[in-house]
Amino acid sequence: MxxxxxxxxxxxxxxxxxxxxxxxxxxxISGALLPLxxxxxxxxxxxxxxxGSLMLGALLASLVGGLPIDRYGRKRAILGSNLVLLAGSLSLGLARSLPWLVLGRSAAGFAISLSSMACCIYVSELVGPRQRGVLVALYEVGITxxxxxSYALNYALASAPRGWRHMFGWAVAPAVLQSLGLLLxxxxxxxxAAHRDLVLLQGGEATKLGPERPRYTFLDLFRARGNMRGRTAVGLGLVLLQQLTGQPNVLCYASTVFRSVGFRRGSSAVLASVGLGAVKVAATLMAVGLVDRVGRRALLLAGCxxxxxxxxxLGLVSFAVPVDSGPSCLALPNATQQAGLPGGSDLLQDSAPPPMPRAGGDPQEPALSASKKAKTRPAGRDVRTPAPPALSTSSPATPGPAPQQAVLRWAALVCMMAFVSAFSFGFGPVTWLVLSExxxxxxxxxxxxxxxxxxxxxNLLVSLSFLDLIGAIGLSWTFLFYGLTAVLGLxxxxxxxxxxxxRSLAEIDQQFQKSRLTLCFGHRQSLAGVQYSRLDVPVAS
Incomplete structure (x- = not known):
């Protein structure tokens, strides 16, 4: 056999x-920016x-990438994006001027955005209903x-001469391995020609809609036909809520929250990056194990x-215990070497690595404006951009907190961890799974x-408006506003x-076609109108 x-x-x-x-x-970029x-x-x-050039490249890919994915296929789109990534990595690794760096980062952003879309769709179409949730959610695990x-390699290469070139170059390794797997x-x-392989993947049988299967165009996304307008409402609602709940901007204050509970200087950054990263990995793995058991809605509802x-x-705690502003950008390099990291790499000593956007988002964490002037909060504190560019590591010594303040600061830390976990098993992986289905x-x-x-x-809008929102209503009310948005998302x-x-993709399609309004409370709808035919596939012995 x-x-x-x-x-x-x-x-x-x-x-x-x-x-x-x-x-x-x-x-x-968190480890490469200071050496650059x-x-x-x-x-x-x-x-x-x-x-920001990476985000601009990713936005461009999201605007034009859908056409090659549909026209040339998901597999070719992924392979093509890996070639673009290779070109971008070469541009970054060999760059001798800022324009080449920006070009390389833009190409890398274009590549990862195109690949993220094509990869989620490709996997969702290739496997059956029992494996689809797990395998698409694995993409989010890969992100975390x-x-x-990247944090580990940044640390290891921080003291190496021209280490940033190696940091950018290692991005090619997983892309090459992915391309080799795709060829098989x-x-x-x-x-x-490959349908037999697909049948084996989907459990021994395949179903397809009858010859009356409708055909759609891009403009149908905004029409009532086949309830395409309702599908678009679901997709847009999820991606907008994913960003408007403030997850990227809240993470910008991660190291500040860690520092406020007593972890200062180098330890603050290590805990903020590795600790939160470990929490994200654990929560995403939990989503992988539950997404095909409890369902997409349950994870989204619980996470939101x-x-x-x-x-x-977090907003209520910051009323009682004011949270200091994040670090500010330094226009000129200065001697900020501190003990604890090789080569005096202070970028990771007093701040969390720069949050970046996820399309898949995790992605999912924006590059913030670093050149805006400081704004003043109602309490009189200077609020500067919590952006990734080379960061100030000087922190004035403050007296130890009173016992009640210490409890509140630790409560802020718990809230931060819970927020990161909730996003990582809810909006993080499930949004892109639902969109691919x-x-x-x-x-x-x-x-x-x-x-x-x-x-x-x-993502860009939320990032650029963050300082204005803080200046207008304060940091505490900003967090409460994000909480209200999450309630609306619920x-x-x-x-x-x-x-x-x-459900198979055909069943999901039929579910939407039979429902004029997309008001669904999780009940399984009747699929009697779908015509299926069994494919008999001989198994070689």
């Missing part, structure tokens, strides 16, 4: 390695341009692991509810890209987002 090809492990590796590349590229500032003499605005890996997998669900409670608690195959790539463009654009998920657990 012949053995079935290891298609399922290969499919899992493609998802995991794609996320690992995404997460590594997002976070690698020293080597090139970058000003604050130049650092801001370098960090990639972020932690079928092109996609519509590839008739915990986000609302934790960020509101709810659209018809003809426009799935363009619809996914359309929603993803709103994700990146909203209502949206309960009323509008359907449950797709355990």
């Amino acid at each position: 012949g053995r079935a090809p290891p298609a399922l492990p290969l499919c899992a590796s493609v998802s995991l390695l794609g996320g690992l590349t995404f997460g590594y590229e997002l976070a690698v 500032q020293l080597d090139f003499g970058l000003s604050c605005s130049e650092q801001e341009l370098l960090v 692991v990639g972020i932690l890996l 997998l079928p092109a996609g669900a519509d590839d008739t 509810a915990l986000m609302a409670l934790s960020v509101s608690g 709810i659209y018809p195959v003809e426009v799935r790539g363009r619809a996914f890209a359309f929603c993803n463009s709103f994700n990146w654009a909203t 209502g949206f998920i309960y009323l509008v987002v359907p449950e797709t657990k355990g």
